Amino acid sequence: MSTETVAYENVGIPDGKLALWLFLASEIMLFGTLFTSYIILRTAAPAWPVGWEVLNVPLATLNTFILIASSVTIVTAHSRVQKRDQKGFSAFMALTVLLSFGFLIVKAVEYGVKFSHGIFPSTNIFYSIYFVMTGLHGLHVIVGIAWNLGLMWWAKNGGWDDKLFEGRVEYAGLYWHFVDVVWIFLFPALYLL
Amino acid sequence: MNETTPSETASAAHHEDHEALYLKVFGMLCVLTALTVGVSYFHFPKPFGLLIGLAIAVGKAALVVSFFMHLKWEKALIYYVLGLTAFFAVFLFVLPIADFALITDRNVHDAHPAILDTGKTAHSEEKGGASH
Numbered sequence: 001m002s003t004e005t006v007a008y009e010n011v012g013i014p015d016g017k018l019a020l021w022l023f024l025a026s027e028i029m030l031f032g033t034l035f036t037s038y039i040i041l042r043t044a045a046p047a048w049p050v051g052w053e054v055l056n057v058p059l060a061t062l063n064t065f066i067l068i069a070s071s072v073t074i075v076t077a078h079s080r081v082q083k084r085d086q087k088g089f090s091a092f093m094a095l096t097v098l099l100s101f102g103f104l105i106v107k108a109v110e111y112g113v114k115f116s117h118g119i120f121p122s123t124n125i126f127y128s129i130y131f132v133m134t135g136l137h138g139l140h141v142i143v144g145i146a147w148n149l150g151l152m153w154w155a156k157n158g159g160w161d162d163k164l165f166e167g168r169v170e171y172a173g174l175y176w177h178f179v180d181v182v183w184i185f186l187f188p189a190l191y192l193l
Numbered sequence: 194m195n196e197t198t199p200s201e202t203a204s205a206a207h208h209e210d211h212e213a214l215y216l217k218v219f220g221m222l223c224v225l226t227a228l229t230v231g232v233s234y235f236h237f238p239k240p241f242g243l244l245i246g247l248a249i250a251v252g253k254a255a256l257v258v259s260f261f262m263h264l265k266w267e268k269a270l271i272y273y274v275l276g277l278t279a280f281f282a283v284f285l286f287v288l289p290i291a292d293f294a295l296i297t298d299r300n301v302h303d304a305h306p307a308i309l310d311t312g313k314t315a316h317s318e319e320k321g322g323a324s325h
Contacts, residue, residue: 018271071257083208170263188246188250
């Protein structure tokens with residue numbers, strides 16, 4: 001049984017980790033363009049709705065706590081891989097996926113209420129940027145769920161003893177924390193300010 | 194089969210246990226989230242409220258990136274990657290916004306109707322008429 005956790009390295013850090021950080025750099029630019037668009041559209045608009053009056057702040061606050069909690073559970077899952085505690089890994093990863101679904105359900109309720117009131121991305125420029133930014137973020141949450149479920153499946157099917165496993169859990173975590181960080185900025189930008 | 198081999202113990206010992214630290218960071222993030230929502234109820238005047246909201250968000254992001262993303266313990270190469278990203282991100286923000294700010298003959302009346310329509314939202318903050 002291989003217990004080595006050293007991954008492929010060419011530049012002093014694991015290749016996968018460097019690749020993931022470069023990917024996150026491209027993601028920063030992607031969301032950066034949307035935040036720039038948001039600032040320009042809001043500044044240019046003759047009138048702009050007040051976030052907390054038209055959006056549901058309590059639900060978004062709940063979602064903020066859910067995402068923060070899921071960041072803690074995924075980083076703990078990674079810590080359990082380092083401790084070679086497979087049950088702990090499975091439990092914390094399952095909790096992460098559950099919390100992610102919780103986030104999506106709350107978001108779906110928010111969207112559902114808007115749609116039922118006849119509010120869509122085409123309603124006005126505020127809802128246009130609101131749906132695009134939260135929608136793109138939601139897509140990232142869905143990708144994260146698939147990624148984490150894939151790791152849970154792999155752990156049970158030979159992945160646990162693979163020398164690349166620990167690294168892959170760490171990279172899934174890096175991605176997931178990034179999704180959390182995007183929400184940390186989206187929440188005040190759209191709902192509170 | 195179930196014995197712990199020496200290499201297993203060795204590989205586990207290489208990593209420090211940060212789980213207690215993660216819980217502390219979680220607590221701080223919860224407090225900051227409550228703070229940012231609480232502060233927003235005071236409806237501070239524009240630049241001040243914006244600054245507080247942004248400062249808290251930056252603080253929260255710094256906690257997540259430093260501890261959960263392990264940047265605090267990361268090698269210099271990752272910092273270079275992020276530094277380069279930050280450098281270009283500044284251009285991404287500043288160039289379009291500066292370009293927009295320098296437009297002097299803005300005519301909102303030619304804008305697409307959806308841009309002007311905030312009718313679905315009863316409460317909207319009116320902007321000063323620089324654009325008219």
